[in-house]
Amino acid sequence: MKADTLRGHLDALLLAVLDGRKLHGYAIIEALSLRSDGALDLPTGTVYPALRRLERAGYLASEWDVVSGRKRRTYRLTRSGQQALAAERAEWQEFTTVIGGVLRAEA
Amino acid sequence: MKADTLRGHLDALLLAVLDGRKLHGYAIIEALSLRSDGALDLPTGTVYPALRRLERAGYLASEWDVVSGRKRRTYRLTRSGQQALAAERAEWQEFTTVIGGVLRAEA
């Protein structure tokens, strides 16, 4: 997949993967790769800043867990994040309808 | 629709709207707006440079028409552009499958 087609949809992916469960950054990257059959392999330099941005925006909350001596910052959706996710899903729906409609249209 | 969700899909739109017909830049913008029920209203500063880029890439060919005193640069798909369009459509398919799959997935 071309690199920057992701532009503008990253937040939706991160919120969606945290829907209903807590994960730390590294696990988020793995979960996205798993769910997309390896199509998504986001670099840490993409994911970590995005997570912090979403936390600052109030969509995520984080806490430090220490599991077997390893520090992990686990993230979970806030209520506001749930709403944002719903909005992102709606926007995705609209986006695919619009672009898909143009791409499929006959001359 | 958020501004930069378009990122990476503009070429596909332009190629698709020229599939099977010749249009000039201004008409392309109108055609896209029409096909998307007004959701797409691309500024000329987006479309014109993109058209020239696609022409340099060999996907489009252009010629000057003079209609009722007006100069119009009309574009049409080249054979190479046809192939590019097919590729873009396939990529769009993959893209929506991947992202859509993640967004719809249950925890």
Next chain:
DNA sequence: GTGTATAGGTAGCTCGGCTACATGTAGCAG
């Protein structure tokens, strides 16, 4: 003659995701 729609074009900015780097732990092979 003034305003509006049509028509094409460019310089420069913006900002999101990527590249490349820095840091550190756990566990295994040898």
Next chain:
DNA sequence: CTGCTACATGTAGCCGAGCTACCTATACAC
């Protein structure tokens, strides 16, 4: 006990596609 790999988090700075804000020019209505 050394080296290597996987795990885990993070930042500085680049890059480029699309956008903003302009400029130019013609046809036509009023």
